[in-house]
Amino acid sequence: NAGVTQTPKFRILKIGQSMTLQCAQDMNHNYMYWYRQDPGMGLKLIYYSVGAGITDKGEVPNGYNVSRSTTEDFPLRLELAAPSQTSVYFCASSEGGGLNEKLFFGSGTQLSVL
């Protein structure tokens, strides 16, 4: 059981380039999330999805887009990369959205924008 899989693990972008961070889960979870983690900081929610076809903004959505065409996949798109988007990105999933649902995290994508 792979859990939550993120690709790539590392990426360097030039300012203005675009890229898609991939996330897939094989646990049939309804909820999926994208977080970013800046050095020495806690995770901040970018976008989340409560099911296929539904996405919502989190705390820091500017500069990002997401889609959820299937239950398994939740890609994160950066259209015009900026240095402020240098961070580690974590995808997570949970079975439901209840108060005590446990989040399962991927191993992260380290992105540098130069």
Add this chain to the structure above:
Amino acid sequence: GESVGLHLPTLSVQEGDNSIINCAYSNSASDYFIWYKQESGKGPQFIIDIRSNMDKRQGQRVTVLLNKTVKHLSLQIAATQPGDSAVYFCAENYNNAGNMLTFGGGTRLMVKP
């Protein structure tokens, strides 16, 4: 604004000793708290959680204490082992309509052999 934070950025303990990691929160409406462990190069991993109607919850070698009066959360690790070396985050649930969490900045636990 409302926030979750940690008192100490780094905690160094001797193997076999007990560890205590602290967290302060300011959102009095939060009613669910979680501790996560993040090892180097990995995503956060759930350790233990607690609802606001409890003041203590125990797991395997870990205990979470919640003091709502002073808005304080702590994680106690008994008989700390080298494998416990990691960054520990507390998080609170701020939106009961969905599973969205506010994370603290993290405390790095270093276990000395």
